[in-house]
Amino acid sequence: xxxxxxxxxxxxxxxxxxxxxxxxxxxxxxxxxxxxxxxxxxxxxxxxxxxxxxxxxxxxxxxxxxxxxxxxxxxxxxxxxxxxxxxxxxxxxxxxxxxxxxxxxxxxxxxxxxxxxxxxxxxxxxxxxxxxxxxxxxxxxxxxxxxxxxxxxxxxxxxxxxxxxxxxxxxxxxxxxxxxxxxxxxxxxxxxxxxxxxxxxxxxxxxxxxxxxxxxxxxxxxxxxxxxxxxxxxxxxxxxxxxxxxxxxxxxxxxxxxxxxxxxxxxxxxxxxxxxxxxxxxxxxxxxxxxxxxxxx
Amino acid sequence: xxxxxxxxxxxxxxxxxxxxxxxxxxxxxxxxxxxxxxxxxxxxxxxxxxxxxxxxxxxxxxxxxxxxxxxxxxxxxxxxxxxxxxxxxxxxxxxxxxxxxxxxxxxxxxxxxxxxxxxxxxxxxxxxxxxxxxxxxxxxxxxxxxxxxxxxxxxxxxxxxxxxxxxxxxxxxxxxxxxxxxxxxxxxxxxxxxxxxxxxxxxxxxxxxxxxxxxxxxxxxxxxxxxxxxxxxxxxxxxxxxxxxxxxxxxxxxxxxxxxxxxxxxxxxxxxxxxxxxxxxxxxxxxxxxxxxxxxxxxxxxxxxxxxxxxxxxxxxxxxxxxxxxxxxxxxxxxxxxxxxxxxxxxxxxxxxxxxxxxxxxxxxxxxxxxx
Numbered sequence: 001x002x003x004x005x006x007x008x009x010x011x012x013x014x015x016x017x018x019x020x021x022x023x024x025x026x027x028x029x030x031x032x033x034x035x036x037x038x039x040x041x042x043x044x045x046x047x048x049x050x051x052x053x054x055x056x057x058x059x060x061x062x063x064x065x066x067x068x069x070x071x072x073x074x075x076x077x078x079x080x081x082x083x084x085x086x087x088x089x090x091x092x093x094x095x096x097x098x099x100x101x102x103x104x105x106x107x108x109x110x111x112x113x114x115x116x117x118x119x120x121x122x123x124x125x126x127x128x129x130x131x132x133x134x135x136x137x138x139x140x141x142x143x144x145x146x147x148x149x150x151x152x153x154x155x156x157x158x159x160x161x162x163x164x165x166x167x168x169x170x171x172x173x174x175x176x177x178x179x180x181x182x183x184x185x186x187x188x189x190x191x192x193x194x195x196x197x198x199x200x201x202x203x204x205x206x207x208x209x210x211x212x213x214x215x216x217x218x219x220x221x222x223x224x225x226x227x228x229x230x231x232x233x234x235x236x237x238x239x240x241x242x243x244x245x246x247x248x249x250x251x252x253x254x255x256x257x258x259x260x261x262x263x264x265x266x267x268x269x270x271x272x273x274x275x276x277x278x279x280x281x282x283x284x285x286x287x288x289x290x291x292x293x294x295x296x297x
Numbered sequence: 298x299x300x301x302x303x304x305x306x307x308x309x310x311x312x313x314x315x316x317x318x319x320x321x322x323x324x325x326x327x328x329x330x331x332x333x334x335x336x337x338x339x340x341x342x343x344x345x346x347x348x349x350x351x352x353x354x355x356x357x358x359x360x361x362x363x364x365x366x367x368x369x370x371x372x373x374x375x376x377x378x379x380x381x382x383x384x385x386x387x388x389x390x391x392x393x394x395x396x397x398x399x400x401x402x403x404x405x406x407x408x409x410x411x412x413x414x415x416x417x418x419x420x421x422x423x424x425x426x427x428x429x430x431x432x433x434x435x436x437x438x439x440x441x442x443x444x445x446x447x448x449x450x451x452x453x454x455x456x457x458x459x460x461x462x463x464x465x466x467x468x469x470x471x472x473x474x475x476x477x478x479x480x481x482x483x484x485x486x487x488x489x490x491x492x493x494x495x496x497x498x499x500x501x502x503x504x505x506x507x508x509x510x511x512x513x514x515x516x517x518x519x520x521x522x523x524x525x526x527x528x529x530x531x532x533x534x535x536x537x538x539x540x541x542x543x544x545x546x547x548x549x550x551x552x553x554x555x556x557x558x559x560x561x562x563x564x565x566x567x568x569x570x571x572x573x574x575x576x577x578x579x580x581x582x583x584x585x586x587x588x589x590x591x592x593x594x595x596x597x598x599x600x601x602x603x604x605x606x607x608x609x610x611x612x613x614x615x616x617x618x619x620x621x622x623x624x625x626x627x628x629x630x631x632x633x634x635x636x637x638x639x640x641x642x643x644x645x646x647x648x649x650x651x652x653x654x655x656x657x658x659x660x661x662x663x664x665x666x667x668x669x
Binding site for chain 1 (some may be wrong): 505
């Protein structure tokens with residue numbers, strides 16, 4: 001049972017972690033919480049859904065279909081996030097900090113209702129994209145989809161780490177996150193870098209949405225809300241603005257949820273998980289990885 | 298100047314007052330979730346009342362009057378239900394309410410309608426508390442949870458011969474109520490309950506709880522709640538290798554359940570109030586009419602009940618000669634013969650038809666299971 005709960009928690013945690021990266025990256029660079037990120041997640045899931053249901057002829061080539069679907073979801077949700085930044089946040093960049101926050105909430109409500117009215121108010125079954133095989137593993141059951149979710153998120157996180165720390169653009173992102181003005185003086189196009197951060201964060205959020213849809217088998221216009229709150233919490237616990245922190249926070253939250261539901265009480269699993277998180281924040285107010293102030297993103 | 302201004306305002310008020318109340322209209326209110334998690338059932342209820350209203354207008358039931366449906370969306374949210382109830386009692390052309398769907402909404406809203414002694418017939422709220430509040434204006438055409446939970450327990454114990462069950466519920470008045478009733482009657486028959494756990498509405502991941510349930514080896518999962526969570530529980534339990542059927546209530550008795558849960562729902566059970574519509578000639582005729590009105594649309598489980606509730610209200614409006622004050626007393630004593638057979642109400646307002654049937658998912662469809 002312990003192993004099974006760890007598997008449950010890690011699968012849940014991979015999705016939270018991928019999702020949390022978008023919150024933490026945007027905070028790192030703009031010091032704002034992008035509440036509309038949960039809608040990017042939802043739109044990403046729908047994009048995968050449309051891709052799978054509109055291109056049935058591709059299902060003959062599953063090796064091609066799945067990468068193509070994820071690519072489509074990344075591009076679609078990434079572009080949506082960039083648009084969001086351009087329309088709703090950039091005009092408010094010099095406004096008081098509450099203004100973009102309210103704007104983000106507005107974007108979130110707008111997108112949710114748009115999807116409800118334009119697409120459907122019902123949950124829709126997610127097409128099965130590959131045959132799921134189950135493995136027995138020390139008395140626990142793990143299926144190929146869970147392994148896929150875990151591996152894909154690890155790969156994406158490693159790629160992101162390399163991108164941020166080893167490339168020139170990554171260096172520019174880190175520079176902008178420390179100081180917009182100075183970065184600009186060094187010849188960095190700040191607007192371009194911010195748009196890029198939104199694109200990456202949004203793309204990862206879209207992937208998390210597709211994974212969520214594949215894993216649970218159904219999607220709905222309000223599917224982003226609850227996981228959004230949890231991913232945001234994961235980002236805060238890891239130390240908001242810190243990429244490794246968000247990843248760790250996501251996995252910690254997933255495992256905490258699985259253990260409290262499995263061993264203590266499923267009715268109060270959110271209460272238990274969040275109570276532990278509050279305790280963590282009381283001991284380390286900056287989050288687990290929050291002290292590296294010099295490197296925010 | 299001042300005087301003329303007051304006059305203008307007063308006449309404006311008078312004018313809007315007149316425009317608001319069209320005396321040739323008879324309004325029937327329907328309140329249920331039209332959006333949100335259980336909207337599929339609510340939309341079905343709306344189709345049923347639309348049909349009842351259209352038929353009443355076409356048949357000339359009320360010469361000189363037009364029957365109009367006033368549909369409200371309570372989003373399965375008790376707060377919204379009370380807001381709407383307050384709006385309804387301020388509309389004098391509304392003669393009665395068909396609704397609500399969720400017991401958690403019906404109970405607080407019924408207290409608002411009671412202030413104006415406005416008749417409310419719920420087609421689908423099955424929590425026993427609704428009619429035990431001592432309110433004269435509250436009726437329902439469906440059987441209550443204690444009867445449904447008891448029959449489900451009897452079926453599991455005596456027909457399926459299963460001796461242990463893990464119970465889950467969604468913490469709502471409806472889901473928890475029916476789960477508790479199942480628990481007590483299953484235990485009183487000698488069944489063993491391995492666990493009794495609540496889940497959160499809107500949550501999608503129940504694997505941690507199901508893993509804990511699996512370690513206790515129940516031979517069945519009983520779930521009190523609605524189809525979205527019910528379908529996910531069925532799917533996830535089988536993914537974990539917990540290959541036992543899920544037995545649930547009328548809240549999952551819809552094709553949406555099979556859509557959400559996929560192939561995993563094969564072999565699951567649902568209890569549903571009433572006898573299968575196919576076995577009643579009038580109900581069969583209703584189903585044929587419904588399918589010709591709404592081609593290609595799945596009928597939802599409470600559509601016949603909603604239709605019946607609307608017909609009882611329309612009948613009462615006619616028999617009391619549009620006298621709203623007599624509606625409640627008339628319905629309390631009615632013997633209405635409609636698509637559900639003959640409907641009458643006991644002193645609490647509960648229907649006298651107390652039959653519950655069990656269905657099983659076979660080849661992706663709910664199939665009636667006779668009791669052995």
